[in-house]
Amino acid sequence: MSKPVVATTSLAGCFGCHMSLLDIDERILELIELVEFNKSPIDDIKTFTKQCDIGLIEGGCCNRENIHISKNVRKTCKILFSLGECDLMGGLPALRNGIPVEECIREAYLDGPTVGLNKEQILPNDDELPMILDKVYPCHEIVKIDYYLPGCPPRADLIWNALVALVTGDELKLPYEVVKFD
Amino acid sequence: MKDKVQNIIRNYHDDRTRLMDILLDIQAEFKCIPAEAIEVLAGQLNMSKVDVEQTLSFYHFFTYEPTGEYTVYLNDSVVAKMMGSDEIARAFEDEAGTKFGSVSEDGLVGLFETSDIGMNDQEPAALINGVPFTNLTISKVKELVAGFKAGKDVNDMVGQTGDGRNSDDLIKSMVNSNCRMQKGSVLCLEYEVGSALKRAVNITREAVIETVKSSNLRGRGGAGFPAGLKWEFCRKSNGDVSYLVCNADEGEPGTFKDRVLLTEMPEQLFEGMAIAAYAIDAKEGFLYLRAEYNYLKAYLEDVLQKMRDDNLLGDKILGSEGFNFDIRIQMGGGAYVCGEESALIESMEGKRGEPRNRPPFPVQAGYHNKPTVVNNVETLSTVVKIILHGADWFRAIGTEESAGTKVLSVSGDCRKPGVYEVEYGMTVNEMLEMVDADSVQAVQVAGPSGVCIGPDKFDQKISFEQLPTGGAMIVIGKDRDLLKEVALNYMDFFIDESCSSCAPCRSLTVILKNKLLKLMNGFGTMNDIDELYDWSKYMKQANRCGLGQTAANPIMTTIDNFRPLYEALVKTDDEFVSEFDMDKAVEASCKYVDRVPNVH
CATH class of the missing domain: 1.20.1440.230 (NADH-ubiquinone oxidoreductase 51kDa subunit, iron-sulphur binding domain)
Known part of the structure; x- marks a missing residue:
């Protein structure tokens, strides 16, 4: 039987969840025995080359591209994981929710203390740029999510345990320290 | 301003646990709690400003900004909306020239919405400068706002006073009691004020507790804890001092029976409180009265004074050596959660009305951490009749686990809304017949925290066993969008x-x-x-x-x-549907950066 195919992607997040995935350390060698990676920053495959079995999304949706990607991942992967706080609930980027998007753009490009170089007061409006959404949406409001792995970031052991359990069909181990953050 | 605030604080002897009263007085004086007042409060009460603010920001009726010379709080609860409060709101906005949630430019009229004000049987209703105006119509609103503009006193705009004791000189309110309680039940059984207390002080405290215990009287506020047991726990708690509190903070939307008991038979309640105080050996008692019922305060104070004059309160009550007890009215500030007994106690201590962790229970460590009994208005009123007629008499009324009667506040789609006293065990069907309701889709029992039942359950009995209720019964007609x-x-x-x-x-x-x-x-x-x-x-x-x-x-x-x-609301077989709307989501940002949205 061929190995299950895994894809991962990072949207409006900080890549911390992917760092945490790398924190499984030498078990990554075991992991590649168990699964094959497709589109993912880990192997730097940028577009899907085939249907996948498992998708992991880090980060919520703050722009049109994020929405597009999450829908695409949903379409391509049989089982979808929400990875980390930003994907689950919007996380830090969602701090802007509640502030009008105009104000956020003004602060970022016109009024902020670090915008001195923008002497011509240009606002990013090139058609190539993804359009900014009115707020940051958690992925489960956009597509159906099958499993949630909470944490900021989720512990390496949680990601490892979840993937291994799913692939082997064994019971998922959830020791206290892996899912509690206090 | 500073002098005025300082004087108010001095009236309460610089006591920070009286912060609720102090804030109420300041709010009444300035129509808000000004920033300067917060500083004076912090200084004089030796609190941090944040401590003052965390109390004041908790309660609905304390505000940072002035609420207008005429402050209108319009009820926005379910029954108010059913009776057309939205139209009334629009009429207020048109006449006053300002929107709800704001004050007119000249500072004359402030329009605000509020949760249920305990007038469900006469909606739409509003509190204007604390005075209730009920059965509002568009023409009445026009009249009222014209009155504001002419500078009339709200009390002079009341007009015809309501039924029962609402026309008392100290109430003079247009509120109707709509009291449909039958003479001869339990609470309406005629009696001579003071006779029950007299009987109580002639037996031991333990005997009073024993009588209430064996009567199976359970708390009428909703939770149904046995009253006698509560008293016994309090009595057995080791405390040099204990307190009695009557919970008159009925904030559950749809409940208004306490208002009627307070208006029509306050002597019975205060006598019940005195009996409870005797049983638990409390010297001080409190009536925690919801802010919305402030219009009853002067009247209730007067009743208390008369009872003191008759030696039913005060020192050596009815000549009983060592039985000294008096009652103070503590006003609330507009917070539903204060109906929860530990939150109520926090509020009485001048704090945010946040429920405490339990244990310890209030009977162990309540007000000022002393053993405290908190009972509902109806519970304490009922005690009077139990003492007079005995536990066996009381237990014989009602059902096995629900002795006695229940006072119901009935409102909504029925022809006879009002307050009824029914024997426990009455079915919902019988109740609907009593209140003259037909084409009923649902009955909301016990307010929002209760249950919404349909006709297949209308044969259930109003009782702790089957259908417990603190009193609210809202009838919802067939045509409503439930x-x-x-x-x-x-x-x-x-x-x-x-x-x-x-x-x-x-x-x-x-x-x-x-x-x-x-x-x-x-x-x-x-x-x-x-x-x-x-x-x-x-x-x-x-x-x-x-x-x-x-x-x-x-x-x-x-x-x-x-x-x-x-x-019926589900239009698809799909497992998942997203509400996300790309066009809407990118509209604002594209407009701001001057870009044509291209979502396809």
């Missing part, structure tokens, strides 16, 4: 009234409401209905007080009893 007019409104109520201490109560209420809206907006799936129900279950387990534990009941009990209404 989910929109009732369930959704109640979710808004809980979101407003949550003290936000427990995360599920703070957040899940909003999440549940949004999911309900998703269904109503046509984006729901069968999964959404299941999730609504499954998530609601966590509220019971994961919140500290009764408010949070029952805050999902409007959704849970309507799914239980009216699931087809939910299923």
Whole structure:
């Protein structure tokens, strides 16, 4: 039987969840025995080359591209994981929710203390740029999510345990320290 | 201003535990709590400014900004909306020239919405400068606003006073008691004021407790804890001092029976309090009166004074050596959660009305950490008749586990709304006949935290065994949109009234409401209905007080009893539907950066 195919992607997040995935350390060698990676920053495959079995999304949706990607991942992967706080609930980027998007753009490009170089007061409006959404949406409001792995970031052991359990069909181990953050 | 604030504080002997009273006086004086007053308060009460603010920001009727010379608080609860409060709101806005949630430019009229004000049987209703105006119509609103503009005193605009004792010189209110309690039941049984107390002081404190215990009297506020047992626990707690508190903070939308008991038979209540105080050996008692009933305060103070004059309160009551007891009225500031006994105690101590962790229970460590009994108005009033007629007499009324009678506040789609006293065991069908209601879709029993039942359950008996209620019975007619007019409104109520201490109560209420809206907006799936129900279950387990534990009941009990209404909202077989609207989501940002949205 061929190995299950895994894809991962990072949207409006900080890549911390992917760092945490790398924190499984030498078990990554075991992991590649168990699964094959497709589109993912880990192997730097940028577009899907085939249907996948498992998708992991880090980060919520703050722009049109994020929405597009999450829908695409949903379409391509049989089982979808929400990875980390930003994907689950919007996380830090969602701090802007509640502030009008105009104000956020003004602060970022016109009024902020670090915008001195923008002497011509240009606002990013090139058609190539993804359009900014009115707020940051958690992925489960956009597509159906099958499993949630909470944490900021989720512990390496949680990601490892979840993937291994799913692939082997064994019971998922959830020791206290892996899912509690206090 | 400083002098005025200092004087107010001095009236309360610089006592920070009286912060509620102090804030109420300041709010009345300045129509807000000015920033300068907060500084004076902090200085003179030796508190931090934040401590002052955390109390004042908790209560609905304390405001940072002035609320207008004439402050209108219009009820926005379910029954108010059913009776047309939206039209009344528009009329107020048109006449006063300002929107709800704001004050007119000249500072004359402030328009605000508020949760139920205890007038469900005469909606639409509003409090204007604390004075209730009921059965509002558009022409009455025009008259009122014209009166504001002419500078009239709100009391002079009341006009015809209501029935019963509402026409008393010290009330002079247009409120109607609509008291449909039958003479000869329990609470309305005629008696001579003072006779029960006389009987009580002639037996031992233990004997009084024993009588109430064996009568099986259970708390009438909703939880139904045996009153006698509560007294016994308090008596057995080791404390040099104990307190008695009467909970008259009936904030549950749809309940107004305490208002009627307070208006029509306050002597009976105060006598009941004196009997309870004798039993638990309390010297001080408090009537925690909800802010909305402030119009009854002067009248109740007068009743208390008369009872002191008759030696039914004060020192050596009825000549009984060592039995000294008096009652102070403590006003609330507008917070539903203060009906929860430990939150009520926090509020009495001048703090935010956040429920305490239990144990210890109030009977062990309540007001000022002393053993405290908190009983409902109706419970304490009932005690009088139990002492007079005996435990056996009382136990014979009602059902096995629910002795006695229950006072119901009936409102909504019926021809005879008002206050009824019924024997426990009456079925909902019998009640509906009594209040003259037909074409009934549902009855909301015990307010938003209770249950919403349909005709298949109308044979259930009003009792602790089957259908417990603190008193609210809202009749909902066939033509109403049950989910929109009732369930959704109640979710808004809980979101407003949550003290936000427990995360599920703070957040899940909003999440549940949004999911309900998703269904109503046509984006729901069968999964959404299941999730609504499954998530609601966590509220019971994961919140500290009764408010949070029952805050999902409007959704849970309507799914239980009216699931087809939910299923009718689902338009698809899909497992998942997103409400996300790309066009809308990018509209604002594209407009701001001067870009044509291209979402396709």
